[in-house]
Amino acid sequence: MAHVLRALELNGCCILEDCGTSQEAAAALPARIFGSPGLLGSPAPAEVSEQVLAARGIAKDDNFRAHTDGHAYGDKFPDYFLLLCSVASDVGGGNFLIDGYALLEDLASEPDTAWVPPALAERSVNQTSRLPSVTPVLVFGPGGRRALRCRLPGPPMAFAAQRVSEASETPDEDAKMLAIYHEAIQKAADRAERVFLRPGDALVVDNYRMFHGRDPYTDPRRLLWRCWIWTTASRGLPEVPENELQSTPGNAAGIVQPDEGPSKRQRGE
Numbered sequence: 332m333a334h335v336l337r338a339l340e341l342n343g344c345c346i347l348e349d350c351g352t353s354q355e356a357a358a359a360l361p362a363r364i365f366g367s368p369g370l371l372g373s374p375a376p377a378e379v380s381e382q383v384l385a386a387r388g389i390a391k392d393d394n395f396r397a398h399t400d401g402h403a404y405g406d407k408f409p410d411y412f413l414l415l416c417s418v419a420s421d422v423g424g425g426n427f428l429i430d431g432y433a434l435l436e437d438l439a440s441e442p443d444t445a446w447v448p449p450a451l452a453e454r455s456v457n458q459t460s461r462l463p464s465v466t467p468v469l470v471f472g473p474g475g476r477r478a479l480r481c482r483l484p485g486p487p488m489a490f491a492a493q494r495v496s497e498a499s500e501t502p503d504e505d506a507k508m509l510a511i512y513h514e515a516i517q518k519a520a521d522r523a524e525r526v527f528l529r530p531g532d533a534l535v536v537d538n539y540r541m542f543h544g545r546d547p548y549t550d551p552r553r554l555l556w557r558c559w560i561w562t563t564a565s566r567g568l569p570e571v572p573e574n575e576l577q578s579t580p581g582n583a584a585g586i587v588q589p590d591e592g593p594s595k596r597q598r599g600e
């Protein structure tokens with residue numbers, strides 16, 4: 332899988348074909364891609380479907396705006412994730428990806444916004460409504476690897492956007508920084524190419540570098556498996572017992588918990 336790692340290094344994401352469509356197939360992928368020395372943790376794949384996500388406030392009709400995954404884990408969010416497509420929707424459901432590093436370069440190259448990238452690494456903002464995390468948008472991993480977080484104002488409305496910290500002494504400047512950052516991301520999302528995963532396709536994403544989102548779709552049977560992945564190049568595993576690590580966001584009460592259990596369809600009924 333050295334070619335996959337090279338593709339991730341170069342492009343921040345890649346698609347692997349013919350990976351199977353089952354939860355077991357998804358569970359095998361992180362070790363296949365990153366190998367055992369490189370893999371720190373990869374909890375069981377979680378179901379990405381209308382059935383599971385609607386209960387978490389994410390509907391298929393939502394235009395799921397650009398974000399990074401794993402805000403539930405604060406600044407120890409997973410450095411990679413993958414989505415294995417099991418059932419595609421014939422209409423809609425395109426995923427888009429935005430290169431966050433390129434976006435920082437674009438902001439730095441414009442006189443009006445050149446102050447924003449350094450500010451993103453210095454000014455702490457409120458990152459999430461789940462685990463308390465008041466840290467800069469841009470933090471760093473081993474070897475200075477840049478780790479960006481992104482959460483635009485909804486939809487889905489279940490997720491809070493990155494926002495000015497209640498403790499900020501410079502709330503106006505922080506608000507301006509976030510507004511410029513989010514506006515640049517939304518513009519990039521509007522013009523981003525859409526990726527339509529087919530059954531057996533696995534989309535692997537550098538979650539420190541890339542932002543992603545999803546267009547609305549029509550088929551309620553659409554199903555993907557999500558794996559959150561922590562590697563040795565990440566900022567480390569969250570401080571929870573490894574067997575309690577999940578590939579799912581927190582619920583409305585802020586608790587990170589597994590899915591409710593396989594759906595009837597998954598049990599083959």
Ligand SMILES: [Fe+2]
Nearest residue numbers: 398399400543
């Ligand atoms: Fe996501």
